[in-house]
Structures are given as C-alpha cells and as structure tokens.
Amino acid sequence: MTLRTQAWWAGLAVTLSVAVPVRAWADACLAEPVDIPNQLVTSTFGKTRLLKQYAAPRVHWGVDFHARDLSGKPAQLKAVDNGTVIGAGWWGHGYGNRVALRRANGDVVIYNHMSTVDPKLKGGSLVGFQTGGAAVGATQVSAGDILGVAGGMGDHMDRPDLPVHLHLEYVTGYGGVKLRETNDGTDKTRSRYLRNALEYSCKTYPFASDAGPVTNGTGGAAPSPSETGGAAAANSTVPVSADQIYEAQQTQPSVTAKERYGFPDQPPYATYDGMSEAQITDAEVTRRLMDTEWEVKLTGWSSRGILAEIARMHGVKLWLDAKIAEKKRRIEAMQAMALALQANRDMQPAVNAAYQQVVSGAARGMVGH
Numbered sequence: 001m002t003l004r005t006q007a008w009w010a011g012l013a014v015t016l017s018v019a020v021p022v023r024a025w026a027d028a029c030l031a032e033p034v035d036i037p038n039q040l041v042t043s044t045f046g047k048t049r050l051l052k053q054y055a056a057p058r059v060h061w062g063v064d065f066h067a068r069d070l071s072g073k074p075a076q077l078k079a080v081d082n083g084t085v086i087g088a089g090w091w092g093h094g095y096g097n098r099v100a101l102r103r104a105n106g107d108v109v110i111y112n113h114m115s116t117v118d119p120k121l122k123g124g125s126l127v128g129f130q131t132g133g134a135a136v137g138a139t140q141v142s143a144g145d146i147l148g149v150a151g152g153m154g155d156h157m158d159r160p161d162l163p164v165h166l167h168l169e170y171v172t173g174y175g176g177v178k179l180r181e182t183n184d185g186t187d188k189t190r191s192r193y194l195r196n197a198l199e200y201s202c203k204t205y206p207f208a209s210d211a212g213p214v215t216n217g218t219g220g221a222a223p224s225p226s227e228t229g230g231a232a233a234a235n236s237t238v239p240v241s242a243d244q245i246y247e248a249q250q251t252q253p254s255v256t257a258k259e260r261y262g263f264p265d266q267p268p269y270a271t272y273d274g275m276s277e278a279q280i281t282d283a284e285v286t287r288r289l290m291d292t293e294w295e296v297k298l299t300g301w302s303s304r305g306i307l308a309e310i311a312r313m314h315g316v317k318l319w320l321d322a323k324i325a326e327k328k329r330r331i332e333a334m335q336a337m338a339l340a341l342q343a344n345r346d347m348q349p350a351v352n353a354a355y356q357q358v359v360s361g362a363a364r365g366m367v368g369h
Contacts, residue, residue: 030201041205045196047212064211089123098113099117106175124136128179143225
C-alpha cells in the first residue's frame, strides 16, 4: 500500500469516527416502543427518585414512557428492532408481565409492567420467566410488531396514583442465561449491564417537565421490518436451551422440566419493611388475584410449585401475624406508659399531702421532746 493510499484510509477513518457515532455505525438504532402518536418520556435513566412505595430513594435504571392511547386506554407496545424474543410473560412482583427482546448484536431490550403479552411469545423459563413454555424463547419478531399491552402489574398496577407506563430497560455485555443476574437489586450489578435506552434510540423524544435531563437520539432511520419475521440470531455466548435441558437431565434425571421450572416467584419480603399491614396485603393480593395470567400459571406449576406457593402464602400470613403482634405490643407498652404517667399525675397530690403530714408530725414530735 502506497503512502498516499495509507493517508487516504487514515483520513476516511478519522472522518467516520468524527461524523458517525460508533454505536450508530455498528448497529441500527431503536424504533418507537409505544404505539401512540406522541410518545412522552416521563422518567429518565439514572434519575434518583423517592416514590411513595419506596422506603428510601432509588436510582431509576430504565426509561419510563407514557403508555395510554388517545382514548385513555393502555397502549400497545411495539418491537423496537428485529430480534428474538427470548422470554415473555409473568416475571414477578414489581416487573409484572414483561418481554425480553434480543437484538442481532446480543443486546437485550426489556419491556416491563405489561398488562398482557402476546400468547405466541410466552416462554423463557430458563431466562427467569414464570410463565412456563419454552425454556428459552426463539420467536422472531420484526420492528413494529405488537408485543403486548401496557397496563402495569405488581406494585405498578393500573391505579389513578400510579399512571400506566412502559418501563424500558436496555442490557449490554451480558452473556449468561438468567436475566435476573443483570438486575439483582444492587446498583453495582445494574451499572454493569443496564444502559440508557434513549442513547440507542433513533429519535429524540419529548420529556415531561419533571422527567429529568433530555437525552438526544442517534438521528438515524428506524430499522426496517424483517421480511422473515426477525432475522436476529441468539447470542453465541448464551448456551442454547437444548444444552441446558440435556445437562439438567444428566444431573437430575428423575426431575421433570415442569417440576424444575414450575415454581412461582419468591414473595418480595425484603421490600415489605416499612410498609403497613394493609399495603403488604394489597401487594400480596395484587401479586396473585390481580394477575391476568393467574389461571395460566397455575396449570404450568408442578405439584411442588403449588405446595411451595401455599407454604409461601402461609409464611406471609405468619409474617403478618408477627408484625401485627409486634405492633400490638408496642401499642400496649405505650398505653401502659400513658396510664402510669396519668396515675402518677393523679396520685402525686395525695402522695405529697401524706408526705407533708408525716413531715409535720415528725416535726411536732421533735418539738414535744
């Protein structure tokens, strides 16, 4: 290669590095996730928030979009890129129903707080979903395909004081299987995997007044829908479900897949600290009776899973009984203190009078002697 040719390639490299962001050059940007004309960001990534259901301020590790259509009903949610749905359905308290969409580059886009999920997408028990079905989903979708409907589940259910919204998360650099490993509740883990989805989006969205600082989109064109229903392949660093199933069968041949994966989610006992008994009861009822997937999940659980759920429900009852008993003891202790104080106030004049009589009598006796 001549010196002139080397100089030309070097100049081209500098031009590309300046004019085109590396991420936009390497991958297509993300299309719009909510199927409404004016998509509004209501809370941005990285914002520290103190919501009334929180005991302490928390960092927001996703992007919230307003998710009601023009008629006021929960909006449909769309695939932001061509990809593979590796899991969809019920996840657990807080997230509720969610969909995990893996892009061709291995990044995962996760939709949260959904009221319903397209039935043909459900699966992903190995990834961490509680819906049953495929161990790891492999359904291909195209950009713009409807994945389900917003609406909120768990402690983000559709209530007047908790507006319907899409909580969108973006996971990078993860090569494991269980998506819970990307968000175990610690900021250290979250900061390792979770990124601001708006930095990967094509457009710059309008922000609500208190949403946080505006993040500009990449400015690229939205990805074109794949004619094959999504061309993204599974991340090569993630073991395929067949390998996982084979390994499980070799190590535990007597345990069926339904017994292995057919368990309900763990009640979020840690989040109950600081909540009243009424709030805890509401959370437990919401986690079950307000779940539109309840009947489907029951049929997917194993007998061990159902027994575990009964045991957990009984455990929550005992936990609530203990909390109520503790509160009762505190109330009785305060009542006893108040009664003692009142009794002391009522008896003090009589005690003082008797004391004065004794002192006076003693004084008179001394004078007589």
